[in-house]
Amino acid sequence: MLSVYNINVWYGAIHAIKNVSFEVNDGETVALIGANGAGKSTTLKTLSGLLRSRSGSIKFMGEDLMHMPAEKIVQNGLVHVPEGRRIFQQMTVEENLDMGAYTQPKESIAENLERVYAQFPRLKERRRQVAGTLSGGEQQMLAMGRGLMANPKLLMLDEPSMGLAPILVEQIFEIIESLHDAGTTILLVEQNAQMALSVATRGYVLETGRITLSGTGQELLHNDDVRKAYLGG
């Protein structure tokens, strides 16, 4: 579904992503794990068109994304829920969801909205509330709901558990699993390697801009190097 081949991304003089290649197949949940600054978010931003790779190729369902404008990439079904949620704080919950459906035809918006509200009943209760007044967990749900409003073929989640209390982290991962069970293809970026690998079909380990390991979620979870570096021994 998505195949990334040898991409290289620079921030000015800093070579942030070095010859990264990976794949996501239809229906998979793929985890991209690694420490702070390893290049996980940079990779996602390159896929969604906010940053550009200087080489290689990015193919998504047969389309070349290397030079496609960000808004076209969303239209093609590759949807990015960014790190730090980045919801529109001064808009209401429902307006945020409307923005998520910006690329969608009018007829399908109501249907999508019902689906998102069924998945996140809390958002429905608060639909007239200004998003900046939501709690951290609710804001994460809103960010994910907003992503789902775009009818993603592949949903990219960047650090969905960041800054949340453990009980909320569990709740967010339950939601990720239920999205996976419903057939959504997911590319998950996480520092919480334990949680991410336990829900992932496959995973990749990113270290200082390079992919150093790959395997199924379970393989990586039991890999000694991964355990030492990311799972506390």
Next chain:
Amino acid sequence: MEFLANLINGMSLGSVYAIIALGYTMVYGIAKMLNFAHGDIIMVGAYICFCAVSYLGLPVIAGILLSVVGCTVLGIVIERLAYKPLRSAPSLNVLITAIGVSYFLQNAALLIMGSDPKSFSMILSLPALHLFDGRLTISATAVITILACVAIMVALTMFTGRTKMGKAMRACSEDRDAAQLMGINVNSTISMVFAIGSGLAAIAGVLMCAAYPTLMPTTGSMPGIKAFTAAVLGGIGSIPGAALGGVLLGIIEIFARAYIGTQLADAVVFAVLIVMLLIRPAGLLGKPVNEKV
């Protein structure tokens, strides 16, 4: 009665500031830049209307329409040529470019129209209203200006609150990258905001010259700076803030002129800005947003 007359004049002048300030604040909100050439768009708008009416003999309403269309196009062109290439440049570069555009427009006007002031008095020659047995006289221009400001505010509020484009505009001004991830075309949204702001500046230009009928290449700069002050007073980036700041500033200016002295009026206006920045730096309706974790 004198108080009431001053209040109405203040509201009328304030409405002009408010309409200009709306352009400032919307452009700041979305492009995070102070478009110091905004004041000069007013001047261009007024010249277009003046030329259409006195040289081409068009009716006033056609002159106003032509001026709105002309300024809208001018706004889009300026953004495309001067500001868009600097989208990721430091904000100081953009600011200096804006000042450059401002001088460019003033000197282009000087070259084309000459330096002698043009009299704009033939616009809006409606009879004045006489109330309270003639003790209170309100000019038709003042009434039209205030009504225009109210209409523009209502239209903008509906636009930003109800329409897809308007919401996308708010989304872009809050978080440009996130808006892009929604599939919003940020470049065309910024273009649209420049178009709206410049169109409004044209209306402000015509209204202002109807009340103060001398038109020169530098006509736009002082009202431009005052409208900028109004936008900051109300909270830059906030649409209702710009309207409130503009009207307040107009009233303060007229009262200062009437009760303190003509020479000191501008000083009072800017003193209000300084006090405001000391007490409430975000402006009257501007709100600092905190990130939640």
